[in-house]
Amino acid sequence: MYKILFKTVFVLTVFMLFSCDKKKKETVSIKKQPNVLIVLTDQLRTQATGYAGDPNVKTPNIDRLEAMSANFQNAVSGMPVCTPFKASLLTGQRPLTNGVFMNDVQLDTNAVSMGKVYAHEGYRTGFIGKWHIDGRGRESFIPPGNRRQGFQFWMANECTHNYNKSVYYDNDDPTPKKWEGYDTFEQTDAAIEFINSKNENPFLLVLSWGTPHAPYGSAPKKYKDMFKAEDMILRPNVPKAMHKQVKKDIAGYYAHIAAIDDMIGKLINSLKENNQLDNTIIVFTSDHGDLLGSHGAYKKQQPYEESIRTPMLFYIPESLGIKPGVRNAVFNSEDIFPTLLGLSGMAIPKSVEGINYRNYLEGKDNSVGKETIITCVQPFGQWNRPKRHGKEYRGLVTQKYTYVKDLNGPWLLFDNDADPYQMNNLINNKEYKEIQADLEKRLTKRLKANGDEFLPGSHYLEKWGIKVNDEGTVPYRHLY
Incomplete structure (x- = not known):
């Protein structure tokens, strides 16, 4: 097995050496390169934070992180669904490039991914929590190798929405284990242990929580008791007929968020106590938002603000010379990877399509971030065609307008x-x-530049060999 792994790493290393644009390379000593901590939530809309003005929930630790960070207040999830977001995060590519435009499909195991690039640069790489990019069964073991996209340390599961004592796999062990309690707490503790393990090399760690995604009522009692359904103030775009149900659900949603907030505080305090905060880039974001009754709908996929807007906080060490504060640029999912590479002083692979915002953050380039694309290639799940009238769309989001066509x-x-x-x-x-x-x-020009013909979803399903059921959803497969 070790011979196979060595051969894989060797081939990957050679590939990476020839796939990066060396003109973008900055000469930075490995000892001076920053750690990178990416904290992902699932279905946390930007609007549901204290700093964004939510009237129901207090998020003092997230607000503290926001005050320390560059806040891309116009960040969007270009395809507001979990698996497509993860694919864009890891590759810096748009969904029609990497072929991941639905949940429960597999990202190409040969992709030039975040984990592989950072590992090649000498980082120790780790992934903890919800993976949801393997497409081979939601609770099946994902073995070491390219299916893990370059992440060496592994305490993860493909996907679950059971947040209490749920299944995960520990590194090379194919025997399923269970978190002892509420996942968000247990995974945070595992992340802190990874961060604090003695190692001279910098780390890249993705901590991927499943919350505050439904089920909304499964947070610990302490947090559920903080929110009473009858006290919830709803957004004015929630139809009155839905108020009773939405108030109940949103109280549970906020309970998960309050728990998340405590864990953000725990992570920041741990980094401070161990003298690592000053050399760690932190990205706090989400794969997409949650409509939670707005426009008469739940969850994601649709092109409304509650679905597409995501928190996008970049805490950047003072040594990099970038000031915290609100940024107006429109930032998309595929921009995270190249921006992190830019901040890390590393080459950006030619396969990456996203924007490196380092120069923008330094105040050297204001030409970027004027607009970006949002996409639905094939509606499915909670926004399927037969029951929910889901449909394909392409949209342009600017700093002021949202324009969408079907x-x-x-x-x-x-x-x-x-x-x-x-x-x-x-x-x-x-x-x-x-x-x-x-x-x-402008939208037409962008689609043409991206090679997007905007055809019916069936065209792309056939092109990528994706099979769906009667509701247009990829069945949860169980291949081991």
Whole structure:
């Protein structure tokens, strides 16, 4: 087995040496390269934080991190679904490039991924929590090798929404284990142990929590007791007929968030106590948001603010000379990887499509972040065609507007400054005729540049060999 692993690493190393643009390489000593900690939540919308003004939940530790960080307040999930987000995070590619545009499909095991690149640069790499990018059964063992995309340390499971004593796999052991209690707590403790293990090399660690994704009522009692359904203040775009159910669900959602907030505090304090905060980049984000009744819907996929907007906080050590504060650039999922490489002083592989925002963060380049693309290639699951009227779309998000079209033409246009709850669709409004035409022109130009023909979802399913059931969803496979 070790011979096979050695051969794999050797081949990968040679490949990486020839796949990176050396002109982008910065000469940085390995001992001076920063640690990287990526903290992922599942389905945490930006609006559900104290710093973003949520009236129901207090998040003092997340707010403290925001005050220390560069806050990309216009960050979006380009395809607001878990597996596509993870694929873009790890590869810096858009979904129609890496072929991951639905849940429960596998990212190419030969992908040039974050874990592989950092491992090649001498980092010890680790992944803890929800993986959801292997596509071979939600609780099956993922063996060491390319299916782990370069992550060496491993305490993870493909996917579960049971957050208490759920299954995970510990490094090379194919025997399933269970977290002792609430996953978010146990996984955080495992992350702190990994961070504090003695090793001269810097680390890249992805801590991937499953919360606050539904089920909303499964947080520890201490946190559930903090929120009463009858006290919840709902967003004005939640239909009155849904208020009773949404209040109940959102109270549980906030309970998960309050628990997350405590764990953010625990991570920051641990890094401080062990003198690592000053040399650790922290990214706090989410794969997508949760509608939670807004626009009469739940969960994700749809192009509304509650679905696509994600927290995007970059805590950057003072030594890198980048000031904290709010940034207005529109930031997308595929931009995380190249920006981290830029901040780490590392070469960016040619396969990466996202933007390296380091120069922007340093105040040297304001040409980026004016707009980005949001996409639904094939609606499925909670937004399937038969029951939920799901449909393909392509959209352009700017610092002010959201413009979306489906296969039949223009669908949505919102002025997000004037209408933050997106309750007034301006499509074909005479006063916005020129703005709509400009956004359509810009969207068309971006799609052409990306090689996106915007065809029906069936075309892409056939192209990538993806099989779906009657609801357009990839069945949960069990291949070991």
